[in-house]
Amino acid sequence: MKSAGYKNQGFTQLKLIQPKNEVEVSDIGGKKVTPAEELAAHIGETAIIQGSIYKIRKMSGFAFVLIRTREMVIQCIYNEEAEFSLEELQEECCVRAKGRVVKEERSRTGYDFVLRQVEILSRPAEPAPIVINQKRVDTGLEHLLDYRPLTLRNERERASFKIQEGLCRGFRRFLENEQFTEIHSPKIVAEGAEGGANIFRLNYFGKEAFLAQSPQFYKQMMVGVFERVFEIGPVFRAEKHDTSRHLNEYTSVDFEMGYISGFETIMEMETAMLQAAMEELKKTCGKELALLQVKLPEINGIPAIRFREAKKWIAEAYGREIHDPDDFEPEEEKLLCERIQKETGSEFVFVTHYPGKKRPFYAMDSQENPEETLSFDLLFRGLEITTGGQRIHSYEEQVKKMKSRGMNIGNFESYLMMHKYGMPPHGGLGLGLERLTARLLEKDNVRYASLFPRDINRVTP
């Protein structure tokens, strides 16, 4: 903290904080830490890095010391150049290290870092009870999640979430480019958007309130304001099913747009958005994609099939009986994706025109067949990752549909305000970020794609 600039004004108790983003280094005699990504440009030079000791591997006459920095794991060499004893280091110590960057083609990064000095910034109180510095954390899902603050330090575990971040960044940049406005809608609400029993109840100063199952009402209202809006935020479902596909809190990527010519506009926009996100991953997450050997899907258009036809198609192709004519069973989603990929090469498929009885009250019905809605799901590698469609924008039509479902119009006064005072034709979608991430990484449980998953049995860590 510098006290420049104020002394002459007679109040020396004021200091001036200057904008700065570098941490100054002193104990090991350097001024600046070199970010790991820049080390390759310093081969032959001395540099300072900082990070946690990820792994110490003693060899004959020297040792490998892997240091986990914010971007990557750096392979360091402990040998006779070091001015400290190897015994001073232990795994999960936090250090600053000074050394030489030397070319080494056998190293994943193309260089090694030969240690000279270290400054120990902190030490763990206990050794880790679970091995995190092997290629994979070798334990079951429950254990992996119980020790999440620790197991996420594993190189592969954290790479999953860099890829998830890359997806969000890709979505966001695409939507900004398309003039969508980012909004923050409330999560404490007076009415659920999806209806049904899977809603969390809250004591809100003695009254009942709920946790938002989706930003649906608010993003629609905001279409009346900004025409195109999006939000990436938490949604809450009091889902009692303990399955590999469900979380009780997840991150929903929502967009909603006006002046559409039909629900196809939404599917076209999503196709373009997914394409953009895959390009973003290629551009910015190459390291992580390689580490996890992720095979990105090619998106050259996405095939679309009507729900009724898809049901029939699967039943015939695989000789299955149809148990629920109005919804997919998880197995049917898998088979549909399997067959679509075989026939078209696409790992995505839109299923359109879902039956009205399985869709919420704001879904627009088809004019050609009022039992069907102008809605869709997007399936990816066997799993539904998006639900979307066109919404009712006419006040009379919306009120009529709500009444036909026995809903109390009075409870939805502020929602219906937008319809009453004018709304363009509009629609949108919600995409489950964890589901997309899980299928992209070919994880068989969506919990792997959530930093701190919530399910019926888990609210910690």
Added chain:
Amino acid sequence: MKSAGYKNQGFTQLKLIQPKNEVEVSDIGGKKVTPAEELAAHIGETAIIQGSIYKIRKMSGFAFVLIRTREMVIQCIYNEEAEFSLEELQEECCVRAKGRVVKEERSRTGYDFVLRQVEILSRPAEPAPIVINQKRVDTGLEHLLDYRPLTLRNERERASFKIQEGLCRGFRRFLENEQFTEIHSPKIVAEGAEGGANIFRLNYFGKEAFLAQSPQFYKQMMVGVFERVFEIGPVFRAEKHDTSRHLNEYTSVDFEMGYISGFETIMEMETAMLQAAMEELKKTCGKELALLQVKLPEINGIPAIRFREAKKWIAEAYGREIHDPDDFEPEEEKLLCERIQKETGSEFVFVTHYPGKKRPFYAMDSQENPEETLSFDLLFRGLEITTGGQRIHSYEEQVKKMKSRGMNIGNFESYLMMHKYGMPPHGGLGLGLERLTARLLEKDNVRYASLFPRDINRVTP
């Protein structure tokens, strides 16, 4: 929806959705809608726009028809060129309109749009019960909020949220640039981070859970993983005070970083982040800043003063008695800002070294004076907008402080896991997005800066 590409493969029920982001226009004989921002480049040409009829103003022999598009309000002229009757239009109709872009220096945009044809896409069911198309919505705060889906359509109201969006974009770009990883932490939690009574309780499948007061625990855990992390998301405070400064749900901009050399590192980073956000606003929100006549603060470093000294300073300068020696009264925050601005020109001020008894259990105590913490608040135009500081990273030290506060260590097992297995020196901050926005826009109530505010009396709209 095109059916190209699949016919030869014998399953004609498949269609192919192509990535696309333009809505096709047919009824008024055009192919493409021109975004409002591009109209200036089409002076002398015919174009198609879409939006809501914001205002109709009849003049002698012609009429002004203002159309609200997603980017701005376009001044259209209804005259003898129109092939439709003015009576067909009404306010809050949604339309597509074809017309000529003509140079007009008296128009705010530099051009007028002379209407030829319109396609009415929807009509409101009722005229608006509140006037939204004057310069300001002339009503009290409660009414403004009751009719939020409508009142946000006012040009000035919505401009506030474009500025808020610009702030977030500025923060995000800055933090990405500084290699912070964006995270999504859970909002349903087993323990509150801030303690105290202002926490919402939830029935979580028969067990008690809470709504997160901040992402504190999770962002700290994630420092052990990514070193630098941030999150922009909702936080929840069961604040019973109905003041102009408090919301029960607000958007918190949080970052947390490792390997700091002191809590000054956090203040330096915040100073740089705020600078970057102001630059982003200048670059991308010029229109909105001008409309709202926003005076952006100049940030050339931010003065910092110790809490005890600030208290004394204010007491002396303004002849006030000190009622609470450990905290500021709102009036004192205002006076401090007033005086700092007078003396230094800065509209921001850091207050440092807050007394430990007012800071949470994870705050690091000062070594020179154990009653003070290595923490800070940032005040802006009379209001606290940020709380931050250095956190305890040593397991022993953290457990000791918790015990001295009578806390049950067993309840914090997963939080303490990170300390136990090694954490770097670290710290961070949380910034209230609505508070910053409100002060930037010089609104005297933070509710103006929330799309759908939540307070003790309000959960709708």
